[in-house]
Amino acid sequence: MSYRKFGSTVRRLLLGAWSILWAGLRGAIPQAIAIFAAFLVGAIVLLATGHSPIDAYGTVLVGAFGDSYHIGQTLTQATPIIFTSLAFLFAFKCGLFNIGAEGQLLIGGFAAAAIGISFAGLPVYIHLPLALAAGAGGGALWGLIPGVLKAKLDAHEVITTMMLSYVALYVTSYMVNYPFKEPGSWVAQTVFVVPSAELPRILPPTQLSGSIVVALVMVSLIAYVLERTTLGYEVRAIGLNPSAARSGGINVRRGMILALVISGALAGLGGAGEILGVHRRFIDGFSPGYGWDGLAVALIGGLNPFGVVLASILFGALRSGGMEMNRALGVPLDVVFLIQALVVLFVAAPRLIRYLLKRGGYKW
Amino acid sequence: MVSVIDIINVGLFAAAIRMATPVAYASLGGIFSERAGVVNVGLEGMMLMGAFSGVLTSYYTGNPWLGVGGAILVGGALGLLHAVLTVKFGGNQIVSGTGINLFALGFTAYMSQTIWGSRGASKSVQGLGEISFSPLKGIPLIGDALNTMLSYKPLVYVMFVVVVLSYIVLFKTPLGLRIRAVGEHPAAADTAGINVYRTKYICLVLCGMLAGLGGVFLSLSNLSLFVLGMTGGRGFIALAAMILGGWKPLGALAASLLFGFTDALQMRLQSLGILPAQIILAIPYILTVIVLAGFVRKRIPPSDYKPYLKE
Numbered sequence: 084m085s086y087r088k089f090g091s092t093v094r095r096l097l098l099g100a101w102s103i104l105w106a107g108l109r110g111a112i113p114q115a116i117a118i119f120a121a122f123l124v125g126a127i128v129l130l131a132t133g134h135s136p137i138d139a140y141g142t143v144l145v146g147a148f149g150d151s152y153h154i155g156q157t158l159t160q161a162t163p164i165i166f167t168s169l170a171f172l173f174a175f176k177c178g179l180f181n182i183g184a185e186g187q188l189l190i191g192g193f194a195a196a197a198i199g200i201s202f203a204g205l206p207v208y209i210h211l212p213l214a215l216a217a218g219a220g221g222g223a224l225w226g227l228i229p230g231v232l233k234a235k236l237d238a239h240e241v242i243t244t245m246m247l248s249y250v251a252l253y254v255t256s257y258m259v260n261y262p263f264k265e266p267g268s269w270v271a272q273t274v275f276v277v278p279s280a281e282l283p284r285i286l287p288p289t290q291l292s293g294s295i296v297v298a299l300v301m302v303s304l305i306a307y308v309l310e311r312t313t314l315g316y317e318v319r320a321i322g323l324n325p326s327a328a329r330s331g332g333i334n335v336r337r338g339m340i341l342a343l344v345i346s347g348a349l350a351g352l353g354g355a356g357e358i359l360g361v362h363r364r365f366i367d368g369f370s371p372g373y374g375w376d377g378l379a380v381a382l383i384g385g386l387n388p389f390g391v392v393l394a395s396i397l398f399g400a401l402r403s404g405g406m407e408m409n410r411a412l413g414v415p416l417d418v419v420f421l422i423q424a425l426v427v428l429f430v431a432a433p434r435l436i437r438y439l440l441k442r443g444g445y446k447w
Numbered sequence: 448m449v450s451v452i453d454i455i456n457v458g459l460f461a462a463a464i465r466m467a468t469p470v471a472y473a474s475l476g477g478i479f480s481e482r483a484g485v486v487n488v489g490l491e492g493m494m495l496m497g498a499f500s501g502v503l504t505s506y507y508t509g510n511p512w513l514g515v516g517g518a519i520l521v522g523g524a525l526g527l528l529h530a531v532l533t534v535k536f537g538g539n540q541i542v543s544g545t546g547i548n549l550f551a552l553g554f555t556a557y558m559s560q561t562i563w564g565s566r567g568a569s570k571s572v573q574g575l576g577e578i579s580f581s582p583l584k585g586i587p588l589i590g591d592a593l594n595t596m597l598s599y600k601p602l603v604y605v606m607f608v609v610v611v612l613s614y615i616v617l618f619k620t621p622l623g624l625r626i627r628a629v630g631e632h633p634a635a636a637d638t639a640g641i642n643v644y645r646t647k648y649i650c651l652v653l654c655g656m657l658a659g660l661g662g663v664f665l666s667l668s669n670l671s672l673f674v675l676g677m678t679g680g681r682g683f684i685a686l687a688a689m690i691l692g693g694w695k696p697l698g699a700l701a702a703s704l705l706f707g708f709t710d711a712l713q714m715r716l717q718s719l720g721i722l723p724a725q726i727i728l729a730i731p732y733i734l735t736v737i738v739l740a741g742f743v744r745k746r747i748p749p750s751d752y753k754p755y756l757k758e
Contacts, residue, residue, distance in 0.1 A: 132561045180541055182488070228736075238739040241486070241541060242690060245683060246732040246739075253732075257725035378545055415566065417556035424549035428528075431546055432538025435531075 099310055100303075104389055111390065113436050114383050117429035118397070120436075125422040134414050143419065146407020147400035153407070155289025159361065161392075161399025162291075163188070163370070165298040166353025167377025168384060168391045169305055170222075170346045174240075175386060176309060177342035178322035183229065183244025184350040185374025186251030187222040191351020192358045193255045194221030196365035197263070199276030199358065210279040215297070215355050222351015223344045225251060230343030234336035240343065248374065259367050271367035282360035292360025294353075299392070301349060306388040318342050350374065379427040398423060457592045459711055465599065465669070467700075467707025468606045469494065469678075472661030473685035474692065474699040475613050476654035480526075481694060482617060483650035484630035484755070485533055489525070489544035490658050491682025492551030497522045497662025499555040502673040503562070505572040511667050514572075515602070515660070518667075522659020523652045525551075530651040534644055537754040548682075556675055567675050574671030575600050600668040602660065609657070613696040626650055633755035643755055658682070687735035706731045 126136035147157045167184040174181035181187075195218035202210060225247060232238040260271045282293040309315035320328040321338045329335050353373065358365055380398055384391035405419035429436065473490045480487040487493075497518035504510075504517030525547055532538040532546075556566055563569045579598050586593065617623040628636040629646045637643050661681070666673050684706055691705075692698025713727035 128557070132557075182541065182545070232736070232740045236740045238736070238741070241488070242686065242739055243736050245488070246687060246735045249680060249683065249732040250729050250736075253725040253729035257723050260725065261723060375545060375549065378542070379549065382542060415557045415560040417553045417560070417566070420549065420553035421557055422553075424546055424553050427542060427546035427549055428532065431542040432532040432536035434536040435538065438536065 096307070100306070100389070102310075111385055113433045114385055114390075114394075114430065116436050116440070117426050118383070120429050120439075121422050121425035124425050125418060128421065129414070129418060134412070138412060139408055139414050139418070142408040142411050143401065143404035145404070146411075147404030151286065152289055153403065155286040155291040156403040157396065157400045158286075158295055159290045159292070159399070160402045161395040162295045162298050162360075163353045163357050163373040164376045164380050164395040164398050165295075165302065165392055166356065167350050167373050168380035168395055169298075169301060169377075169388065170349040170353070171377045171381040172384075172386055172388065172391060173305055173309075173318070173349065174226075174342050174346035175381065176315075176322050177318045177339060178325065179233070179339060179342055179346075180241045181226065181229075181244050181343060181346045182241060182378055183225070183248040183251075183374065184346075184377045185370060185372065186244070186248030187225040187347040187350035188354035188357075188370055188374055189248075189251045189255045190225045190354070191218035191220075191222035191348075192354030192369070193258060193365050194218055194351070195280075195355030196273050196276060196358045199280035200263075200274055200364075201277075203277045203279070205277075205279055207279045210277065211282065211359070214276070214280040214359055215352060218355020218358070219348040219352045222354065223348035225351065226343040226345070226347020227340065230340035230347075233343070234339045244343075255365070256367050259365055263365070265364075273365045275364050276359060280359055281363060282356060284360070290361045292356065294356025294360040297352065297356055301352065302388045302392055305349070309388070314341070350377070376423070379423060379430075382430045383426055457595045459715060460708075461595050461599075462711035462714070463704060463708040464603060465707070466710040467703040468603050468668075469661035469664045470681055470685045470688055470706055471606050471610065471700050471703035472664065473658045473682055474688040474703055475609060475696055476526075476657030476661070477686055477689040478613065478617070478692075478694055478696060478699060479626070479650040479657070480529075480654040481689065482630045483626050483647045484633060484753075485529070485647060485651060486540045487529060487544055487651070487654055488541055488686065489529055489547030489682075490654075490685050491678055491680065492544075492548035493522050493525045493655050493658035494662035494665070494678045494682050494685075495548075495551040495555055495676070496525055497659030498666035498677055499551075499558070499662075499673050500659075501663030501667045502569050502572050503558075505574075505667060506562075506570065509573050511573050511575045514667050515575075515663050518659040518663030519656045520659075522655040522657070522662070524655065526651040526653070526655020526658075527648070529655070530648045533754060534647045534651070537756045540754070552676060555673070559673060559675065569673035571672045572667075574667050575602065578604070600664075602664045602668050605660075606664075607700075609660075610696050610700045617696065637755075658685075661685070684731055687731055690735055691738050 129136040129139050146153055148154055167188060170184045171181055195214045198214040198217040228247060229240045229243040232243050233240045259273055263273045265272055265274045284292050317333045317338045320333055321335050325335050362369055376398055380394045381391055384394035401419040401423060405416045408414050409416040473494055477487055477490055500521040501514035501518035505514035529543055529547060532543040533540045559569055560566050577598055577600050625641050625646055628641060629643050633643050662678060665677055688699050688702035688706055691702035709727055709730050713724050716722045717724040
C-alpha cells in the first residue's frame with residue numbers, strides 16, 4: 084500500500100468515525116434525559132429510606148473515577164457489557180431482538196475455559212487466540228441455532244434466544260458441577276487455565292485485562308462493518324424493511340442468520356474475556372446478568388457502537404462506585420441496579436420523555 | 448437400591464400441582480397480555496414484586512390474605528406501568544418488560560435490606576394455611592392418597608377456578624372477542640368501535656394481577672418469607688407454558704402441570720442423587736424451542752405485537 088493511499092484510508096476511517104460520533108451526540112438527548120430522570124427517582128428512593136443522595140452519589144462518583152485503581156475497576160466492570168451490548172446492537176440493526184446474550188456469553192466463556200485448561204505447552208501466540216476463538220465460536224453456535232430457527236422456520240428469536248439462555252445456564256452449570264469440576268473443590272468451577280491462555284492484566288492491581296482491548300477493537304470493527312461494508316448495508320437494509328431488502332436482491336434469510344451468528348460471537352468473546360482475563364477459570368454463575376445489561380446499555384448508547392462504550396462505562400461505574408458506596412456509607416448496592424432499571428424504563432418509551440418535556444413547556 | 452415407588456408416588460403428583468400453580472397464574476397473565484397484542488417478558492419481575500409485596504403486607508399487618516391483596520395490587524400497578532409505556536407511549540414492549548424485570552430485582556433487594564437488614568431473605572411472616580382433607584384418611588386403602596392429592600393451600604384451588612374463568616372470559620364473552628380482535632387486528636377493532644387502548648390497559652392490569660398472584664403463592668404459600676430472586680426464572684417458564692399451550696388457558700394449565708411435574712421430579716432425583724438436576728431443569732426450555740420451531744405442532748402467536756398508535 085502506497086503512503087498516499089494509506090493516508091486517504093486513514094482519513095476516510097477518521098471521517099467515518101466522526102460522522103458516527105456526531106450522529107450519536109445529536110441523538111443522545113433522550114438518553115441524557117432518561118439517565119437524569121433515573122438518578123432523580125433514585126434520589127427520591129434514597130431520601131425516603133433515610134440516606135443522603137448527595138453523599139451517596141458523591142461516593143459513587145469518587146468510587147468509580149477517584150483514582151487509577153477505581154478507574155481500572157470501573158473499566159473492568161464495563162468490559163463484558165461492551166461485548167454484550169455490541170452483540171445486542173448488531174442483531175438489532177438487522178431488526179432482530181437477541182435477548183440471549185447471557186447464554187451466548189456463558190457458552191463462549193465455557194468454550195474458552197475448556198481450551199484454556201487443556202493444551203499446556205502451546206506457545207501464547209497460538210493458545211490465547213485459540214481460546215478466544217473458541218469463545219467466539221461457542222457464542223456463534225448459540226446464535227446460529229435461533230438464527231436458523233428464525234430464518235428457516237420463523238420461530239420468534241425473542242423467545243428462542245431467551246429459552247436458549249437458560250439452556251446455556253444449565254448446560255454450563257452441569258459441566259462445571261460434574262465432568263469439568265475442579266477435583267476436590269467445594270465450589271462448582273474448573274481448574275485455572277494454563278498461563279499461555281491468560282489474557283494479560285494491563286493495570287495491576289486492578290483486574291483490568293487485555294479483554295478491554297479486544298472489546299475496543301470489536302467496537303471499531305463493528306462500526307466499520309455496519310457503515311462501510313456490503314454486509315453492514317445488507318444487515319441494516321433488512322432491519323429497516325425486510326421485504327424491501329428482499330426485493331432489492333438481498334438474501335434476507337442468510338443476513339438474519341449471519342447477524343445472529345456475529346451477535347452471538349461477540350457475546351461469546353465477552354465471556355471468553357471474563358474467563359481468560361478476570362477469573363482465569365470458569366466459575367458457575369460468574370455472570371451477574373451481563374447479557375441483560377447488554378440490552379439496556381445498547382439502548383442507552385443510542386444503538387451506536389461508540390455510544391455503547393460510553394453507556395457501558397456508565398454501567399461499570401455504577402457497579403464499581405456502588406460497591407464503594409456500600410462499603411463507605413452502608414447504602415445497599417442494589418440502589419445502583421434500581422437506577423439502571425429506571426434508565427431502561429425511561430429509554431423504553433422515547434415518546435414519554437417528549438411528552439414530559441412538552442408538559443414542562445419545552446419544545447424539542 | 449432406590450425403587451420406582453420412592454420416586455413416582457402420590458406425593459410426586461401433589462408436588463407437581465403445587466409447583467405448577469405459580470407458573471399457571473403467570474402464564475394466564477401472559478395469555479391476556481399477548482391476546483391483546485402486547486408481549487410481556489416482564490412476567491418474572493411482576494411475580495417477584497408480587498412475592499415481595501405479599502410478604503411486606505403480611506409483615507406489617509399480620510394477615511396473609513391482605514398480603515395476597517397487596518400482591519395483586521402491586522402486580523396490577525406494574526401491568527399498568529407496562530401499559531402506559533407500551534400502549535400510550537408506544538414504547539418497545541421487550542425493553543419495557545426487561546426494565547420491569549431489572550427494576551423488580553433491584554427494588555426488592557434494596558427494600559429487603561432496608562426493612563429486614565438482609566439482602567438474602569426477609570423475616571418469617573404469617574403464611575397461608577392449608578385446606579386439609581384429613582377426615583378422608585379414614586377411608587381404607589386410598590384414604591391417605593386422597594388426602595395427599597386433595598390437600599393444598601387455598602391459592603391452588605383458586606388457580607383452577609381462574610383457569611376456567613379465563614377460558615370463559617376469553618372465548619365465550621363479548622369482552623373476550625374484543626380482546627382477541629384488538630390483538631389480532633387493532634385497526635379493524637378500532638374501526639368497529641372497540642376502545643383499543645382501554646382493552647389493552649384492562650388486559651395488562653389483569654396480567655400484572657395474575658403474575659402478582661403467582662408470585663405471592665411462592666412467598667406466602669410455599670415459604671412464608673421472601674428470598675432474593677425467589678421466582679428463579681418462573682416468569683420465563685410461564686411464557687414457555689403459554690406458548691406450549693397455544694395461548695389458551697387450558698393448554699397453558701396443561702403445560703404448567705407438565706413443567707411442575709418435571710420440577711418436582713427433578714427435586715426428587717436430585718435428593719436421591721440419581722440424575723443431575725441441571726439436565727432436567729433445562730428440559731422445559733429445550734421443549735419450548737422445539738415447539739416454537741414447529742417440530743411438534745406449529746404455534747403461531749395470536750398477534751404481531753406492533754404498538755398501535757392512533758393518529
